[in-house]
Amino acid sequence: LKMTSVHKFGQAVPIQCHSWSAERRSLALSHNNNTVEVYDQVSGGWKLTDKLEQHDLRVNDIDWAPNTNRIVTCSADRNAYVWVKGPDGKWKHTLVLLRINRAATCVRWSPQENKFAVGSGARIISICYFDQENDWWIAKHIRKPIRSTITTVDWHPNNILLAAGSTDFKVFIFSTYIKEIEPKPSATEWGAKMPFANLMAEFSNSPTGGGWVHAVSFNSEGTRVAWVGHDSSIAVADAPSGMVMMKLKTSMLPLLTLTWIAPNKLLGAGHDCVPVLFHVDASGKVSVGSQLEELTVVESAASSSAMNMFRNKDRVGTELLDNRLYSTHQNQICSMRIYSGTKDGATAVSTSAGDGNLVIWDLQTLAAKFNDLKL
């Protein structure tokens, strides 16, 4: 069994975002432009089956709901579209008026798929739900106390609470309770009162101010929220312990994406181009684990000495620089999804990166090599 499989989709253009269909037989992705491409798995590779072309500007995020099979996309054009596959096999789109005057940055379906949340540069989170009576999607706004662009959102399993990360170095937990479509939620470790847009908790990534929050992730129980920041840090906040936040400053380049893969394990990835494992102990303390690839540099004897470097410079006129990274991904990983399993026990994850590749990491096979991956 292979530890990783690399998938290419046309030219080597960065894949900004990707999302899988329920059975993982189809994949929606965007190549850093205003189009979403849908690929179906066929023997020996992938077949481009659809192009979702409605956005005017770059598509920033895609989310494919596993049960209702609806795709939601959001873009720098300040819009979101919900795509539904008709009986003829064609994707039919519905515009969602987000009522924002800046780019939409991120989007996620709620666990029950009757709502989705869109973060934006308008300092607003739009919570969208379908109004049967008028046959359209309605967006309700969460504004206070957001003072900067929302970069990432993730849902609590109760379909009500939403975690959001921002470029003002903060992580918020909001209530998105919409009385028109759902029953009143019961109390959680994050609090009891949940009127729409109520701020349940707020965390600062850095008291000295620093590090845009790039990704947030609730654990499968919803008792903890983890995030990564541009100050090369990863942090976990634990509600049951009284909202205690534990932060780890890493020795790596910043991480851009993360997900829980077990109750006590996080997988992060970003500018170092390799997924990294993190352990979270019972008290919420985070420690770094294995990188999912051993980056051994095989130096040829001829190239290693300084003298040879200058000799080559003299002879060829330029430095013989090998720009290839020793990792599978050749550029920063910007998006990571659970491919099989759940946040409670993921068995494989997929990563898409600036090199235009999508890599699937088989965590069970990798656990044979990196012991601390064992669940």
Place this chain on the structure above:
Amino acid sequence: GDDAAIIDANQINSLLSSNKNVEALKLFLSSSPTGVKDPTSKKAARDLAFRILMAIKTAQMDGAISQLDQDSLDVLMKFIYAGFESPYEGSSGHLLVWHEKVFSATGIGSVVRVLADKRKA
């Protein structure tokens, strides 16, 4: 929390005069020296940092670094870069050695934090 600076310059100078240079460094770094806001005090903090860093000999650096925690190392890296930014006479070579040694303890993370943190040295 948002610490304001509480640099005890007298105590630090006293430690430097009794050749307790590593103690001076530890005290300086734990005084939230990046919390200084006004330009005059900021310059004074940088001057003090420079004096401490120059006082510690190359052979003493590894020992000093091993006594510092992650947060202190991040602050130290900020002052090293501040020293590169506004160099004092004859300091760059010594600062480069400091940089190399702190870097091997912290990795590129501390350099990222020099750039990402709003509070600068």
